[in-house]
Amino acid sequence: MAPSVSISILVLAFWVLCIFTHSTTMVVAANSSALELEAKALLESGWWSSNYTTNGSSLSHCAWPGITCFDGSVVGIYMEEVYLGDKFRKFNFSSFPNLEDLDLYNTGLQGSIPPEIGTLSKLRMLSLSINNLTGNLPLSLTNLTRLEGFFIYNNLFSGSIPDLLGNLKNLQMLQLGTNAFSGSIPHQLGNLKNLTYLGISRNKLTGELPPPLANLTQLETFEISSNLISGSIPKELGNLKSLSTLDLSNNTLTGPIPSTLSLLTGLSHLDLSSNEFSGPLPSFLWHLTNLAYLSLNSNQINGSIPAEIGNMKNLGELYLNYNDIAGQIPFTIGNLTNLRTLSLAWNQISGFIPAEIANCISLQNLTLSHNYLTGTISFDMSNLYLLQYLDLSYNNLSGSIPRTINHLAILETLSLSRNQISGSIPVEITDCRSLKHLSLSHNYLTGNITSLIGYLHFLNAIDLSHNNISGDIPFELGDSPSLELLDISYNNLTGNIPNISISIKEINFSYNSLHGQIPNGYLNCTPYTFIGNKDLCGDIQGFPPCFPTSSNSFSKKNTSPNNSKSIVHEIKIVVPLSFFLVFLLLGCIFLSRRGDKKTKLESSEPKNGDLFSIWNYDGKIAYEDIIEATKDFDISYCIGTGGYGSVYKVQLPSGKLVAIKKLHRLEAENPTFDKSFKNEVKMLTEIRHRNIVKLLGYCLHNRCMFLIYEYMERGSLFSVLSNDVEAVEFDWMKRMNVIKSTAHALCYMHHESVPAIVHRDITSNNILLNSELEGFVSDFGMAKFLDPDSSNQTLVAGTYGYLAPELAYTMVVTEKCDVYSFGVVALEILMGRHPGELMTLLS
Numbered sequence: 001m002a003p004s005v006s007i008s009i010l011v012l013a014f015w016v017l018c019i020f021t022h023s024t025t026m027v028v029a030a031n032s033s034a035l036e037l038e039a040k041a042l043l044e045s046g047w048w049s050s051n052y053t054t055n056g057s058s059l060s061h062c063a064w065p066g067i068t069c070f071d072g073s074v075v076g077i078y079m080e081e082v083y084l085g086d087k088f089r090k091f092n093f094s095s096f097p098n099l100e101d102l103d104l105y106n107t108g109l110q111g112s113i114p115p116e117i118g119t120l121s122k123l124r125m126l127s128l129s130i131n132n133l134t135g136n137l138p139l140s141l142t143n144l145t146r147l148e149g150f151f152i153y154n155n156l157f158s159g160s161i162p163d164l165l166g167n168l169k170n171l172q173m174l175q176l177g178t179n180a181f182s183g184s185i186p187h188q189l190g191n192l193k194n195l196t197y198l199g200i201s202r203n204k205l206t207g208e209l210p211p212p213l214a215n216l217t218q219l220e221t222f223e224i225s226s227n228l229i230s231g232s233i234p235k236e237l238g239n240l241k242s243l244s245t246l247d248l249s250n251n252t253l254t255g256p257i258p259s260t261l262s263l264l265t266g267l268s269h270l271d272l273s274s275n276e277f278s279g280p281l282p283s284f285l286w287h288l289t290n291l292a293y294l295s296l297n298s299n300q301i302n303g304s305i306p307a308e309i310g311n312m313k314n315l316g317e318l319y320l321n322y323n324d325i326a327g328q329i330p331f332t333i334g335n336l337t338n339l340r341t342l343s344l345a346w347n348q349i350s351g352f353i354p355a356e357i358a359n360c361i362s363l364q365n366l367t368l369s370h371n372y373l374t375g376t377i378s379f380d381m382s383n384l385y386l387l388q389y390l391d392l393s394y395n396n397l398s399g400s401i402p403r404t405i406n407h408l409a410i411l412e413t414l415s416l417s418r419n420q421i422s423g424s425i426p427v428e429i430t431d432c433r434s435l436k437h438l439s440l441s442h443n444y445l446t447g448n449i450t451s452l453i454g455y456l457h458f459l460n461a462i463d464l465s466h467n468n469i470s471g472d473i474p475f476e477l478g479d480s481p482s483l484e485l486l487d488i489s490y491n492n493l494t495g496n497i498p499n500i501s502i503s504i505k506e507i508n509f510s511y512n513s514l515h516g517q518i519p520n521g522y523l524n525c526t527p528y529t530f531i532g533n534k535d536l537c538g539d540i541q542g543f544p545p546c547f548p549t550s551s552n553s554f555s556k557k558n559t560s561p562n563n564s565k566s567i568v569h570e571i572k573i574v575v576p577l578s579f580f581l582v583f584l585l586l587g588c589i590f591l592s593r594r595g596d597k598k599t600k601l602e603s604s605e606p607k608n609g610d611l612f613s614i615w616n617y618d619g620k621i622a623y624e625d626i627i628e629a630t631k632d633f634d635i636s637y638c639i640g641t642g643g644y645g646s647v648y649k650v651q652l653p654s655g656k657l658v659a660i661k662k663l664h665r666l667e668a669e670n671p672t673f674d675k676s677f678k679n680e681v682k683m684l685t686e687i688r689h690r691n692i693v694k695l696l697g698y699c700l701h702n703r704c705m706f707l708i709y710e711y712m713e714r715g716s717l718f719s720v721l722s723n724d725v726e727a728v729e730f731d732w733m734k735r736m737n738v739i740k741s742t743a744h745a746l747c748y749m750h751h752e753s754v755p756a757i758v759h760r761d762i763t764s765n766n767i768l769l770n771s772e773l774e775g776f777v778s779d780f781g782m783a784k785f786l787d788p789d790s791s792n793q794t795l796v797a798g799t800y801g802y803l804a805p806e807l808a809y810t811m812v813v814t815e816k817c818d819v820y821s822f823g824v825v826a827l828e829i830l831m832g833r834h835p836g837e838l839m840t841l842l843s
């Protein structure tokens with residue numbers, strides 16, 4: 001697509017040139033009988049519909065679409081993208097002695113070019129690009145000595161390029177690309193001294209590059225990719241001083257690359273990929289400091305990448321894939337701050353990935369796969385927030401996945417497979433919200449699969465196979481609506497197989513320690529999906545049938561595949577009902593005692609004189625203190641990353657401990673996150689309750705976007721429940737108290753606050769615990785005032801697994817959404833983990 005677009009731009013530019021020069025061209029005044037012949041020929045061509053009629057004496061045809069006349073005679077015919085098909089033949093060329101421009105771009109022309117075209121002796125521009133024209137170029141074309149632009153890109157022309165084209169001395173643009181021309185490049189093309197554009201890509205040309213081409217000193221673009229050109233680059237090509245684009249890719253050119261190319265100082269695009277160049281990278285390349293694009297992919301280049309590469313300040317894309325390059329990546333790569341693509345795959349590059357790569361802040365695509373890189377992935381990713389594609393697979397990298405990965409907010413592909421990476425998958429990966437392809441297979445990863453992976457709604461393929469990952473398969477894995485491939489084979493996963501088969505095309509659970517029944521949704525899978533799990537049962541070949549037990553006897557009776565839908569329906573009805581009952585029960589018990597607490601509630605108002613008691617609108621008062629206390633948000637103060645930002649633990653000069661929630665830099669520019677942030681400020685400034693985390697201050701400014709909260713020593717309810725030691729300390733009384741606190745907070749928000757506030761994201765992650773393990777509701781980023789006048793319809797917000805099914809279906813926000821989520825959290829507190837399985841077993 002791109003070449004055709006650029007060609008049409010060129011064509012357009014050329015017309016502008018032509019039309020501009022018309023005013024200075026004198027056309028021999030034609031007599032009326034000649035003009036009548038033109039009108040007649042146009043009528044007979046059949047190119048215009050029968051609505052258009054001629055009237056020789058009134059020159060009405062000059063007003064037809066696509067016709068330009070000068071002194072009454074037709075000088076231009078522009079039929080771009082009008083379907084003409086085989087009507088090319090009906091055109092009487094000899095009737096248009098004054099025609100200068102003929103544009104038949106993309107008009108469906110068939111057959112060969114009629115030799116009569118040679119009678120258009122004044123023709124300056126001829127475009128026949130994007131048609132189905134066949135055969136040889138007629139020799140009569142060489143009569144068109146005034147031709148300045150000749151475009152026949154994308155047709156089916158064959159035969160050789162006529163030597164006589166070298167007679168068209170006025171040619172400035174010659175585009176013969178994407179045809180089937182064979183034979184060699186005529187050296188007579190070297191006569192076309194005025195040529196600025198020469199495109200012969202995608203033909204079947206053989207032979208060598210003729211040295212006379214070096215006479216084309218006006219040439220700016222020379223494209224001859226995808227032919228069968230052999231031999232070496234003639235050293236004379238260094239004379240093409242005006243060249244800015246040189247594309248010799250996909251031929252069979254051999255080395256050495258002549259050093260005279262160093263004279264092409266205006267070169268910005270150099271593509272020598274897919275040839276047979278050998279030897280080291282020519283050192284002169286690094287002096288072509290205007291180069292923005294350099295590809296030497298698929299050659300036999302050896303040696304190492306020299307440090308001088310740091311000179312190429314304008315380099316935007318560098319491709320050296322599929323060569324024999326060895327040595328290390330020079331640290332001077334960090335000088336290339338405009339580099340968008342660095343692609344060095346399939347070489348023998350060794351050593352560490354230089355930390356300086358973190359300075360390449362424009363990087364969008366970093367591909368270093370299939371090399372011998374060692375060491376850890378230690379470069380700081382926090383400035384590489386434009387990265388979309390990161391492939392370090394097939395190397396010898398070790399250490400763990402860096403936590404700074406949370407800065408890669410638009411990363412779409414992460415491949416670290418086939419290395420020796422250890423440690424667990426960092427929970428920060430869930431900040432890579434755009435992730436589509438995640439491949440971590442064949443490493444030494446341990447730990448659990450974080451259930452937060454359910455946040456990554458664009459995930460399309462997950463490959464975690466051949467690691468040592470343990471724990472349960474989080475059912476949230478199935479929450480990604482676009483997931484098509486899930487391979488978690490060859491790990492040490494335990495527990496049951498969750499029912500996550502909705503849209504997945506390829507799934508592999510084999511060789512783990514999974515047990516229990518294979519859910520009915522998987523009955524179409526082959527046994528290989530589950531092989532190597534000793535304790536699985538189900539109606540799949542090679543596995544024993546499940547014996548009815550108390551927990552699965554209900555589903556056992558309904559194992560015909562058609563029943564799965566009705567089970568889903570029952571869940572929808574049973575689950576919300578039972579949670580509502582749980583809430584009603586708890587609510588009745590605890591809310592009745594609410595009266596006792598009223599006095600305490602008031603004493604929790606911030607005192608006057610406290611550092612943050614002034615709501616800080618201008619971003620100045622607290623800013624310096626915060627920056628000093630966190631050493632400008634040093635990563636060592638970071639205690640976690642959540643939905644919309646990172647949380648830092650900060651000790652202020654006064655000794656007071658606070659938690660600071662800072663919006664990620666990139667997200668700060670995103671209006672939705674900004675909105676959520678401001679929403680949270682608005683909510684929290686309007687509500688005060690002893691069971692709602694207190695907002696101490698905030699800064700809303702382009703440079704600083706953070707909220708300052710009371711510090712909660714024990715972190716989130718989720719982290720306490722999932723830590724074995726802390727979970728023991730979190731005894732029944734404390735658990736009941738947290739349920740009560742949450743109920744109080746919700747009761748206040750729903751019934752005492754005017755207007756009512758719906759939190760919309762009550763989860764175990766958003767309930768924080770202080771040193772006494774008392775619970776506080778936090779994270780009001782999604783909360784919504786229930787305004788009686790405005791529509792209650794909204795987009796679905798909240799966390800999967802806590803979201804009331806009614807909300808997901810009707811999108812109506814009511815207090816009931818929070819009640820459902822509260823029910824889930826209450827069960828989670830009592831059970832010690834998310835009641836996900838219980839919800840499926842309720843069927």
Ligand SMILES: *[C@@H]1O[C@H](CO)[C@@H](O)[C@H](O)[C@H]1NC(C)=O
Pocket residue numbers: 031032033034
């Ligand atoms: C008019 O044009 C015709 C055909 O082009 C030509 O034969 C004839 O001599 C011309 N007459 C004059 C007076 O120019």
Ligand SMILES: *[C@@H]1O[C@H](CO)[C@@H](O)[C@H](O)[C@H]1NC(C)=O
Pocket residue numbers: 054055056057058
């Ligand atoms: C041609 O145009 C003239 C005047 O503009 C008019 O008188 C004449 O009828 C027209 N002839 C035809 C065939 O339309």
Ligand SMILES: *[C@@H]1O[C@H](CO)[C@@H](O)[C@H](O)[C@H]1NC(C)=O
Pocket residue numbers: 037092094095
């Ligand atoms: C084309 O036009 C010329 C006059 O310009 C005429 O002599 C010739 O017969 C026409 N050819 C056809 C095929 O109509």
Ligand SMILES: *[C@@H]1O[C@H](CO)[C@@H](O)[C@H](O)[C@H]1NC(C)=O
Pocket residue numbers: 169170193194
């Ligand atoms: C080439 O271009 C120059 C300047 O634009 C012009 O004077 C000359 O006539 C053109 N043709 C040839 C054959 O040099």
Ligand SMILES: *[C@@H]1O[C@H](CO)[C@@H](O)[C@H](O)[C@H]1NC(C)=O
Pocket residue numbers: 190211212213214215236
């Ligand atoms: C064109 O190039 C050839 C070979 O490179 C050279 O011999 C010849 O002198 C050049 N002609 C002109 C007019 O520069």
Ligand SMILES: *[C@@H]1O[C@H](CO)[C@@H](O)[C@H](O)[C@H]1NC(C)=O
Pocket residue numbers: 226227228250
């Ligand atoms: C390379 O050229 C060959 C023909 O010479 C063609 O078939 C192939 O598609 C080209 N490859 C690329 C990547 O353009």
Ligand SMILES: *[C@@H]1O[C@H](CO)[C@@H](O)[C@H](O)[C@H]1NC(C)=O
Pocket residue numbers: 278279280302303
């Ligand atoms: C690089 O390749 C050239 C030509 O194939 C060979 O002569 C040379 O020894 C190679 N150099 C290295 C360092 O492998």
Ligand SMILES: *[C@@H]1O[C@H](CO)[C@@H](O)[C@H](O)[C@H]1NC(C)=O
Pocket residue numbers: 307308309310311312332335
């Ligand atoms: C890299 O950039 C620094 C500062 O811009 C410069 O001093 C140094 O020479 C550059 N290194 C290379 C190899 O270009």
Ligand SMILES: *[C@@H]1O[C@H](CO)[C@@H](O)[C@H](O)[C@H]1NC(C)=O
Pocket residue numbers: 372374396
């Ligand atoms: C990669 O690491 C493995 C194990 O540490 C080692 O055996 C192998 O030689 C290494 N390969 C290279 C090319 O460094």
Ligand SMILES: *[C@@H]1O[C@H](CO)[C@@H](O)[C@H](O)[C@H]1NC(C)=O
Pocket residue numbers: 446447468470492
């Ligand atoms: C897998 O991890 C477990 C601990 O979780 C460890 O005991 C075991 O040795 C590991 N297995 C392999 C093959 O590394």
Ligand SMILES: *[C@@H]1O[C@H](CO)[C@@H](O)[C@H](O)[C@H]1NC(C)=O
Pocket residue numbers: 468470492
């Ligand atoms: C699986 O994990 C258990 C304990 O976590 C460990 O003892 C066992 O060695 C692991 N199995 C493998 C194959 O790594």
Ligand SMILES: *[C@@H]1O[C@H](CO)[C@@H](O)[C@H](O)[C@H]1NC(C)=O
Pocket residue numbers: 786787788789790791792814815
């Ligand atoms: C929105 O919800 C509130 C509380 O449930 C209700 O009072 C109000 O009438 C609703 N507004 C609309 C427009 O439905």
